[in-house]
Structures are given as C-alpha cells and as structure tokens.
Amino acid sequence: MEVLACKGLRKVYGDLEVLKGIDFSINKGETKVIIGPSGSGKSTFLRIMGLLEPPTEGKVFFEGKDVYGENLNLNMIRAKIGFVFQDPSLFRHLTALENVKLGLKVVLKMSDEEATKKAMETLKLVRMDEWADYYPAQLSGGQQQRVGIARALAMDPDIILFDEPTASLDIELTWEVIDVMKDLARRGITMLVVTHEIGFAKEVADEIVLMDSGRIVESGPPEQMLKSPKTERAREFLGRLLGGV
Amino acid sequence: MIDPNDLLFLLQGVPATLAISFLSFGIGFALGIPIAVARQMSPSLSYLMEAYEKAFRGIPVLVFMLLFYFGLGGFVPFLKDPFTCAVVALGLRSGAFQSQIFRGAINSVDKQQMMAALSLGMTKTEAFRYVILPQAFIVALPGLGSEISLLIKDSSYAFILGVLELTKHADILRKASRSFVFPYLMAAVLYILMTFPIANYLDKWGSRLKTKYGLR
Amino acid sequence: MYFILEYSQFIIEGFYVTVTMTLVGLAGGVVLGVLSALGDVYGGKLLKIIINSYVEFFRGSPLIVQLLIFYYSIPAITGVKWDALTAGSLTLMLNSGAYQKGYFKGAIEAVFKDQLIAAKSLGMTFPQTLRHVVLPQALRIVIPPWTNEYVSLGLSTSALIVIGIRELTNVAVSISAQTFRPLEVYLFIGLIYFVWITLSLKVLDWVYNKVKIPGLAVSEVM
Ligand SMILES: Nc1ncnc2c1ncn2[C@@H]1O[C@H](COP(=O)(O)OP(=O)(O)OP(=O)(O)O)[C@@H](O)[C@H]1O
Ligand SMILES: [Mg+2]
Numbered sequence: 001m002e003v004l005a006c007k008g009l010r011k012v013y014g015d016l017e018v019l020k021g022i023d024f025s026i027n028k029g030e031t032k033v034i035i036g037p038s039g040s041g042k043s044t045f046l047r048i049m050g051l052l053e054p055p056t057e058g059k060v061f062f063e064g065k066d067v068y069g070e071n072l073n074l075n076m077i078r079a080k081i082g083f084v085f086q087d088p089s090l091f092r093h094l095t096a097l098e099n100v101k102l103g104l105k106v107v108l109k110m111s112d113e114e115a116t117k118k119a120m121e122t123l124k125l126v127r128m129d130e131w132a133d134y135y136p137a138q139l140s141g142g143q144q145q146r147v148g149i150a151r152a153l154a155m156d157p158d159i160i161l162f163d164e165p166t167a168s169l170d171i172e173l174t175w176e177v178i179d180v181m182k183d184l185a186r187r188g189i190t191m192l193v194v195t196h197e198i199g200f201a202k203e204v205a206d207e208i209v210l211m212d213s214g215r216i217v218e219s220g221p222p223e224q225m226l227k228s229p230k231t232e233r234a235r236e237f238l239g240r241l242l243g244g245v
Numbered sequence: 246m247i248d249p250n251d252l253l254f255l256l257q258g259v260p261a262t263l264a265i266s267f268l269s270f271g272i273g274f275a276l277g278i279p280i281a282v283a284r285q286m287s288p289s290l291s292y293l294m295e296a297y298e299k300a301f302r303g304i305p306v307l308v309f310m311l312l313f314y315f316g317l318g319g320f321v322p323f324l325k326d327p328f329t330c331a332v333v334a335l336g337l338r339s340g341a342f343q344s345q346i347f348r349g350a351i352n353s354v355d356k357q358q359m360m361a362a363l364s365l366g367m368t369k370t371e372a373f374r375y376v377i378l379p380q381a382f383i384v385a386l387p388g389l390g391s392e393i394s395l396l397i398k399d400s401s402y403a404f405i406l407g408v409l410e411l412t413k414h415a416d417i418l419r420k421a422s423r424s425f426v427f428p429y430l431m432a433a434v435l436y437i438l439m440t441f442p443i444a445n446y447l448d449k450w451g452s453r454l455k456t457k458y459g460l461r
Numbered sequence: 462m463y464f465i466l467e468y469s470q471f472i473i474e475g476f477y478v479t480v481t482m483t484l485v486g487l488a489g490g491v492v493l494g495v496l497s498a499l500g501d502v503y504g505g506k507l508l509k510i511i512i513n514s515y516v517e518f519f520r521g522s523p524l525i526v527q528l529l530i531f532y533y534s535i536p537a538i539t540g541v542k543w544d545a546l547t548a549g550s551l552t553l554m555l556n557s558g559a560y561q562k563g564y565f566k567g568a569i570e571a572v573f574k575d576q577l578i579a580a581k582s583l584g585m586t587f588p589q590t591l592r593h594v595v596l597p598q599a600l601r602i603v604i605p606p607w608t609n610e611y612v613s614l615g616l617s618t619s620a621l622i623v624i625g626i627r628e629l630t631n632v633a634v635s636i637s638a639q640t641f642r643p644l645e646v647y648l649f650i651g652l653i654y655f656v657w658i659t660l661s662l663k664v665l666d667w668v669y670n671k672v673k674i675p676g677l678a679v680s681e682v683m
Contacts, residue, residue, distance in 0.1 A: 050582055079584030089575040092677050093598045103583035106593055137676020303658040304651040305619035307630055315643035401523035405622065412525055425537035429530045437521035
C-alpha cells in the first residue's frame with residue numbers, strides 16, 4: 001500500500017528553482033534512502049513531503065489522498081508523518097520523557113498516564129529509558145537524536161522522514177543512532193532517509209534514490225545502485241562516496 | 246495651531262536638560278572606569294564599591310536629589326544649588342551603572358589577551374591600559390548609549406527641585422497658556438529627539454567597531 | 462531618629478502605595494509586553510509599526526512627562542476625567558510594557574526556529590506551539606532581565622509625586638517639611654527603599670532558581 005507519494009513536484013525560492021519536477025512514491029514497510037550532493041534539494045524535498053512547507057507546483061499524496069487538493073486537516077496528517085531533523089531540535093524546557101509525551105498529549109489527546117506509558121516504551125526502543133528525566137542540555141548529541149527519533153516514533157506514524165540524522169554527530173554517536181534506525185527498519189517501520197551512511201543503505205534499504213540539481217537522477221535496489229549504476233552522474237557520485245577519487 | 250513662541254520657550258529648556266545629562270554622564274564616566282578596574286584588581290576595595298553600587302541601584306535617584314538638596318544643602322555649601330544637586334545625584338548613580346557596564350565589558354574580553362600582554366613583559370596595569378580597556382570600551386559603547394539616554398530622561402527629576410530644564414519649561418508653559426496638551430506632548434517629542442539618535446548612534450558605532458575588530 | 466516613628470502610619474501607607482503601584486505597573490506591563498512582543502515577532506507590517514511607535518514613545522521620553530501627559534493632556538483631549546491613581550497606573554503599565562516588550566521579544570526569538578518546525582511536524586497548531594513550546598521557555602528566559610525591570614520600575618514610582626500620589630517619596634517630602642529634619646527623613650526613607658528592593662531581589666532570585674532548567678538561560682540561548 002502506498003503511504004506517501006508526489007507527482008510533478010516543483011519548488012522555487014525567489015529565482016532559484018530547487019526542485020524541478022519530482023515523481024516519487026514509497027509503500028508501507030519500505031525503507032528508501034536518498035543520497036545526493038549538497039544543495040541538490042534533498043532537505044527541501046523532505047520538508048515538502050513532511051508537509052512542513054507547500055510545493056510551488058505538483059501534488060503530494062498521503063495514503064492516496066491529494067493533501068493540498070482536498071480540504072484536509074494538515075495537522076492531523078503531520079501527526080502521522082514523523083520527522084527527525086539533522087539537529088535534534090528537542091524542546092529545551094522539557095525532559096527526554098516530556099519531549100516524547102508532548103505530542104501524545106497535545107495532538108493525540110492521550111491521558112497523562114497513557115502518554116507516560118507509551119513514551120517510556122518508545123524511549124526503551126531507542127535505548128534511552130534510563131535518561132528519561134534528563135534535559136536536552138544534559139544529553140550528548142547522539143542521545144538527543146535518539147530522543148528525537150522516539151518523539152517521532154511514539155506518535156505511531158505511518159512513515160518517518162529522516163533528514164541526515166547523523167550529519168552533526170561524530171563516528172561513535174553516529175553508530176548509536178544508525179543502530180536504532182536499522183532496528184526500526186527491521187521492525188517494518190516505513191522510512192524515508194536522507195543519509196550518506198552507505199552501510200545503513202546496504203543493509204536495510206529497499207531502494208537508493210540519487211538526487212542531483214533538483215531531480216531524481218536514478219534509483220534502484222542497493223546492490224544494483226552501488227555496483228552498477230546506469231547513469232554517468234550516479235557512477236561519478238557513488239564512486240566518490242564509496243571512497244574512490 | 247502651534248505657536249512658535251511656545252515652541253521657542255520650550256526649546257530654552259533644552260540646554261539645561263543636556264547640561265545636566267552630559268555633566269552627570271561625565272561624572273559617571275570618571276567614576277565608572279576606575280571603580281570597574283579597582284573591583285577587578287583589588288578584592289578588598291570591592292566591598293566598598295559594591296556597597297556604593299547597591300545603594301544607587303536600590304534607592305530612587307529622586308530620594309538622593311532631595312537628600313542632597315534639603316538634607317545636605319545646609320552643611321555642604323555647593324549643594325545649596327538644585328542644579329548641582331541634580332547633577333551630583335545623577336552623576337553618582339551613573340558611576341554605579343557605568344562601573345557595571347565596564348565590568349561586563351572587561352569580563353567579555355578574552356582572558357588570553359591578558360596573558361599575552363603579560364608574556365610580552367607588560368605589567369598588569371599596562372596590560373589593562375593598553376590591551377584590555379580599549380577592547381572593553383568598544384564592547385561598552387551600546388551600554389553607554391543607553392546610559393546617556395537614561396540620563397537625559399531622568400534629568401527630568403530635576404524639575405521637582407525646581408531646576409529650569411525642559412520639563413519645568415513645559416510645566417510653566419502649561420500654567421501660563423492654560424493649554425494642557427501642547428507643552429507636555431511637545432516636551433516628550435523633544436526628549437525623544439534627544440535620546441533616540443544618541444543611543445542609536447552609539448549602538449551602531451559599537452557594532453561596527455565590534456565587527457571590525459572581531460570582538461564579541 | 463525616634464521622631465520618625467510618630468509618622469509610621471504615614472510611612473506604611475506610602476510604602477503600600479509604592480509597592481501596589483509597582484506591582485500594578487508590572488502586571489499590566491507583562492500583558493502589554495507579551496502581546497507587543499508576539500505582535501512584533503509574528504505580526505504584519507502595520508502592526509509592527511504601531512507597536513514600535515508605542516515602544517519608542519514610552520522608552521524615549523521621561524516617565525515624569527508621560528505622567529503629566531496622562532494626568533493633564535489626555536483628559537483634556539478626550540474629555541474623560543480620571544483621578545491621579547488611574548492616570549498613574551495606566552502610565553506605569555504602558556511604560557513598563559514598552560520596556561518588557563524588548564525582553565520578551567528577545568526571549569521569544571531565543572526559542573529557536575527549529576523547535577517551531579519540530580512542533581509543526583508533530584501536528585501541533587500555532588496556538589498549541591505558543592502555549593507548550595514558546596511561552597514556557599520565553600517566560601523562564603525573561604526572568605533575569607525582568608528582575609531589572611522590577612527594580613527600575615519600583616524606583617521610578619517616586620516620579621508619581623508629580624501628579625500628587627501619596628507614595629513613599631511624597632510622604633518623605635511631607636514629613637521633612639513638617640519636622641524640618643530632612644537629613645534623617647530622607648536617609649530613613651532611602652533605607653526603606655533599599656531593604657524592599659534587596660529583599661525583592663532575593664525572592665526573585667529564589668524563584669528563578671526554582672524554575673530554572675539546565676541549559677535554558679539567557680547567556681546560553683541568546
Ligand atoms: N527557505 C529557503 N529559502 C531560499 N533558498 C533555500 C531555502 N531552503 C533551501 N534553499 C536553497 O535550496 C537549495 C537546496 O537546498 P537543500 O537544503 O534542499 O539542499 P540539500 O540537498 O539538503 O543540501 P545539504 O546536503 O547541504 O543539506 C540550496 O541552494 C539552498 O540554498
Ligand atoms: Mg539538507
């Protein structure tokens with residue numbers, strides 16, 4: 001079943017055309033990884049798919065419904081699309097536990113008791129239950145990022161979007177976070193991930209998508225994309241990413 | 246609708262207002278820097294200085310003016326004059342405020358700078374004079390700008406002692422012309438015309454110098 | 462200095478007026494300050510212009526002149542008569558609001574934009590985000606600068622003397638005129654102000670330490 005899709009997506013900032021017509025779809029249970037050079041529009045694409053900003057042109061579909069075409073409650077859809085940011089963006093006045101509970105209580109209207117239970121379960125999944133009562137400033141970057149994942153995950157979203165969740169972490173913290181994400185992928189959580197952690201893509205992705213200058217240049221299963229990409233651009237970019245010159 | 250004579254009369258209060266403000270700023274400046282430096286260098290002096298700063302932060306400047314004029318005017322000859330009392334009270338308070346501004350600015354200068362200067366063989370005093378203070382001064386500029394505009398506004402307390410400054414002129418004009426609107430509103434406008442450019446200018450100047458010298 | 466004790470009734474009344482006017486001004490100022498800060502951060506162009514003119518007027522001119530305007534000029538323009546206490550309270554609220562707007566604006570802007578986007582991604586509406594994300598942080602961040610506003614407004618209530626309100630300084634002037642002992646009177650009244658402000662600072666400091674959250678302070682956020 002198709003969870004999230006788009007058709008003919010364009011985004012223009014001033015004179016700058018950042019997305020130049022993108023068709024994309026992801027089904028329930030799939031994990032797709034987006035790679036591409038800096039400035040190619042990956043974050044912009046993800047923000048639009050997460051309904052954090054509208055496209056200039058084109059359509060976004062959530063579970064088959066045209067998100068901007070029909071009169072839908074965008075906040076209710078946003079609640080079903082999790083988002084994990086490059087910087088953890090935790091609420092700084094709330095503990096790890098309270099960060100995870102906030103959406104459950106305010107948006108999903110859970111009781112405090114239910115929310116606490118759900119939040120603790122989710123923190124356990126990301127191995128942060130022991131840090132539940134710590135404030136963001138008292139956690140390491142990797143720990144904050146795992147709380148950020150728990151915050152998105154606890155809402156029981158139909159899909160989670162990740163925008164380079166490990167880009168600002170050093171190697172060891174990156175592993176912590178990647179391990180948690182692999183776990184989620186294996187549990188069948190639908191994930192759309194911008195990352196250059198190729199190990200992650202190799203192990204759990206169903207498809208790798210290469211973006212360049214606002215377009216999807218090529219996409220395919222990891223083995224094929226990594227070993228024998230079809231386009232020259234993909235060969236060049238992957239060659240450099242995998243450690244060639 | 247505005248009588249030019251009325252406006253002219255109000256304008257005659259401006260020089261006194263500016264005189265009170267700038268004289269007290271000068272006193273405050275002359276007190277502020279040494280106190281800030283002394284508090285940095287000598288912990289024993291610190292208590293005394295702190296008491297002085299706390300007194301002027303915890304008691305209205307008007308009470309000091311009244312104390313100087315009515316309370317001390319009988320014993321201290323030069324406090325017989327309300328203008329002087331206003332300047333002295335505002336000046337002493339400004340010293341307390343400016344010392345705080347400078348202390349903050351001195352603390353914001355990188356500790357390495359002091360060590361670098363000492364490693365060149367400068368004495369601590371020389372290091373302060375030639376390395377720390379010039380940088381601290383730049384950092385302090387916006388704060389000094391707000392301090393001047395605060396003094397311009399608070400110079401109006403002198404009106405209560407009967408000093409013939411801008412507010413007093415407005416008050417006289419109201420009583421003379423029986424117009425309740427023009428004198429005070431126009432006085433407010435004149436005050437804004439004085440405070441706004443000064444604070445703004447020092448703020449901009451400060452930020453420009455800060456960027457230029459890479460200070461924070 | 463025992464003669465002053467004969468006037469203790471007066472002094473207590475004056476002190477009561479001083480404290481009440483300070484609290485009234487601050488409370489009104491919080492409301493005006495938060496509203497104008499929100500308007501200046503999230504509002505449209507016209508609203509921003511109106512808010513900034515209001516702030517510029519009250520921050521650029523002396524409180525004394527503002528009091529005279531509210532006591533004499535505004536009733537003359539509008540024909541609405543009000544007493545000195547009303548004029549004084551309104552002026553203090555508007556004056557404090559103009560200063561507090563700056564503190565609140567800084568604090569609201571310090572709640573980084575990424576947290577607003579994070580709240581949006583959870584499906585929170587803008588009012589929900591304000592209530593659960595922006596204000597709880599902004600209110601904490603604002604306490605230290607707000608403390609300064611408390612002190613400076615508290616001391617400026619002495620300006621109320623120009624519209625004849627019987628606050629502490631005004632009481633001191635009367636006692637001094639009756640007793641011909643200005644030196645003792647003003648020293649004593651100064652001491653009352655000093656003790657009041659010092660104790661208030663201690664209390665506010667205690668409150669700040671109570672609600673303080675690690676990593677959420679002006680120096681670290683702004
Ligand atoms: N809100 C915005 N306003 C104007 N330009 C923007 C905005 N957001 C992104 N851009 C521009 O769009 C282009 C694509 O940005 P985007 O962040 O989507 O790239 P990216 O592929 O995520 O890059 P990176 O790998 O560096 O994160 C860039 O040139 C960027 O400057
Ligand atoms: Mg990006």
